Amino acid sequence: MAKLSVNINKIATLRNSRGGNNPDLIKVALDCERFGAEGITVHPRPDERHIRYQDVFDLKSVISTELNIEGNCREQKFIDLVLANAPAQVTLVPDSEGQITSNHGWDTVTHQTYLKEMVSLFQGAGIRVSIFVDPVRDMIEAAQQTGTDRIELYTEAYAAGYKGDKVKAIAPYIQAAHTANKLGLGINAGHDLDLENLKYFASSIPNLLEVSIGHALISDAIYLGLENTIQLYTRQLSV
Numbered sequence: 001m002a003k004l005s006v007n008i009n010k011i012a013t014l015r016n017s018r019g020g021n022n023p024d025l026i027k028v029a030l031d032c033e034r035f036g037a038e039g040i041t042v043h044p045r046p047d048e049r050h051i052r053y054q055d056v057f058d059l060k061s062v063i064s065t066e067l068n069i070e071g072n073c074r075e076q077k078f079i080d081l082v083l084a085n086a087p088a089q090v091t092l093v094p095d096s097e098g099q100i101t102s103n104h105g106w107d108t109v110t111h112q113t114y115l116k117e118m119v120s121l122f123q124g125a126g127i128r129v130s131i132f133v134d135p136v137r138d139m140i141e142a143a144q145q146t147g148t149d150r151i152e153l154y155t156e157a158y159a160a161g162y163k164g165d166k167v168k169a170i171a172p173y174i175q176a177a178h179t180a181n182k183l184g185l186g187i188n189a190g191h192d193l194d195l196e197n198l199k200y201f202a203s204s205i206p207n208l209l210e211v212s213i214g215h216a217l218i219s220d221a222i223y224l225g226l227e228n229t230i231q232l233y234t235r236q237l238s239v
């Protein structure tokens with residue numbers, strides 16, 4: 001069964017909107033674990049508009065599940081943050097400056113030499129590495145050449161297509177998973193996964209190891225409560 005890693009960026013966004021400590025990010029992370037999440041994901045960005053760099057240090061010292069730090073390794077501050085905290089996993093995402101949210105995977109063909117260096121740097125510090133990619137065969141094959149442990153499939157296109165034609169929407173992801181499995185790459189996935197589209201994704205992708213979910217899960221928690229919501233999401237994964 002794939003693990004659920006809860007992305008708590010949105011909790012930090014809410015907290016930062018008033019400058020105080022409400023909601024308390026650390027308490028929410030610990031509660032996510034208590035309610036059944038098997039990992040905590042954060043995606044700090046240089047403007048610290050949601051997760052602050054200090055949050056990562058604070059989280060690392062208290063959480064007991066896997067910490068997954070996502071972000072742009074072109075930023076030296078990001079590299080330093082990851083190395084200083086040695087999370088279970090770092091996910092390399094090619095954010096451009098000022099981007100509202102992630103909107104594409106790495107071009108692992110063009111940037112293969114650079115990514116190889118990054119993978120080796122983080123693995124040398126004992127950190128598992130995952131590279132955020134679109135479900136495209138060439139990108140997955142080139143990702144494997146970097147020495148990465150895993151890929152994270154960028155699921156925005158799946159989520160957008162799910163309502164219209166879910167069979168068509170999942171097809172490139174199944175192909176991508178077969179390629180990754182053949183190459184011995186672990187498979188994570190994330191972006192815009194929600195209570196409606198998660199079960200079909202999880203049951204269609206062979207050897208899915210982890211999903212990271214933030215926006216929809218935190219939004220659902222407003223109506224359903226955090227404990228109930230996390231349990232509903234983990235239930236979708238038990239396929």
Ligand SMILES: CC(=O)[C@@H](O)[C@H](O)COP(=O)(O)O
Nearest residue numbers: 009043070093101102190191
């Ligand atoms: C890589 C990815 O898809 C997520 O980490 C997403 O970027 C979350 O970031 P926001 O919460 O800022 O949208």
Ligand SMILES: NCC(=O)COP(=O)(O)O
Nearest residue numbers: 007190191192212214215
């Ligand atoms: N890696 C994806 C992630 O952490 C959360 O994405 P979203 O659920 O906020 O779209």
